[in-house]
Structure formats: structure tokens, C-alpha cells
Amino acid sequence: MKNTLIWLLFLVLALPLLLTACSDEDDTPATGNLQVNIQNMVGTAPLQLDEGTYTSPAGDTYSVSNFKYYISNVKLISSNGQATFAEPESYHLIAQGGKTAFELKDIPVGTYDKIELAIGVDEAHNHSTDQPGDLDPSNEMVWDWDTGYKFLSLVGAYTGDTESGALVFHVGGDANYKILTLNLPKAINLREQATFELSLQADVNELFQGPHTIDFDEMNSGGHGAGPSMVAENYSNGFLKVVEVK
Secondary structure, eight states, X not given: OHHHHHHHHHHHHHHHHHHHHHHHHHHSOSEEEXXXXXXXXXXXXXXXXXXXXXXXXXXXXXXXXXXXXXXEEEEEEXXXXXXXEEOTTOEEEEETTSOOEXXXXXXXXXXXXXXXXXXXXXXXXXXXXXXXXXGOGGGSOBOSSSSSBEEEEEEEEEEOSSOEEEEEEEEESGGGOEEEEEEEEEEEETTTOSEEEEEEEEEGGGGGOSSOOOOTTXXXXXXXXXXXXXXXXXXXXXXEEEEEEO
């Protein structure tokens, strides 16, 4: 009888602790969010439409009046490579003077130290332009003469060593859809913090160098073909970089 009373007393005292522990577990969020902010730059200077004058890697002077590109199929990859979060319906039209941020929602709790994303629109969606949201044709990122999207559009003007004129690069085509994987300087640990911010920079000058240095006297426009393919190879090498995770 005495032992029974002792056990009952123990259970009465322990019950609040057990309930508190369960409550703490219930309070742990199952998912988190990541705000992605993108700043368009030219080297170390923020891109300014129409107002800024810049020097290309080949030494040409140029300005930009319109700059847009698609970021799509965004994924977060865990530190052990075993867990991946893929954003559903992941198509974001980044436009200087327009949208430069988006939010990844309902990310499963975990630790992620890489972000994977693509520049362009994947083949499954590239050849059907009757789509909503950022893929809507009203965004003026579809071809007039072909079915498909412009993955990147840069319009401006240039002055080279021998010529000057309009600068028009429209990059598209399935071969120019490029997937990038970027390491994060700080892991996104959604067990410790429910919401993070990721800051990226996109450097316009990197479109015109590494591996191909583009001289505007020789190449200043293009939609399909060798020129845009060179730009696409360049934007898969250094165009986007991670600045900060917080």
C-alpha cells in the first residue's frame, strides 16, 4: 500500500513535467520560410536603368534600359545531401525596376547549406506559353516568332572602339537553360530559426566574360545561336553569387 501511494505521488508530480515536454514538442514548427532577395549589380555598382554608364570587361561603354531574367526550379540541399526541398511551381521573373525578391514557404525543418536554381525555363514549360503568373506572356518574355521564353533579356546602348548603337541580348532555347548550385556561407537551420533571409547579387558584367569575353563591336545582339549561347555559358559561371544569410 505504501509503495502504491509513493508511485501515485510520483505520477502526480511528474505529470506536469510530461505535459510541458509534450507542449514544447508541439510548439516546434514543422516547416520554415526563406526570403530570397536579389540585387542587380554591375561590378560593385548597383544597376541603374537608363541613368548608369558602365564599362564592360572588353572595355566598351554601355548603359541598360531593360533587364529581366527567369530564376526557376529553386531547391535547398541539406548538409548531408540526403534531404532536398524543391519549391513547387518555381518560376520567378526577376526584373530591374520590378520584382527582385521571392519567398520559399513551407520548407521542412532541417539544415540546408546549398541552394540550387536555374536561369531560364525548363523544357517541360518552355514550349507552352499559355501559363499564369510570372510565365504569363503579358510579361513580354516570349518570342514573337517562335514558341518559347526569353530566359534573359538585356536591352541598352553601347559605345565601342569602332562602333556604337543598340545593345539587345535575348537569350533562350533549351540548351541555354542552366542549373547553378551555390554554397551558403551560413547553414539555414530551421530547427533554430523559423525564417531566414538570403541575399544574392547578380552581376551584369559577368554576362560578358568568363569563359567568353564579349566585345560589343563584334557582338551586340542575338536571340538564338552562338552569341546567346556564349552569354548563357557566362551566366552559368559567376553571374549569381551569395552575399549573406541571416
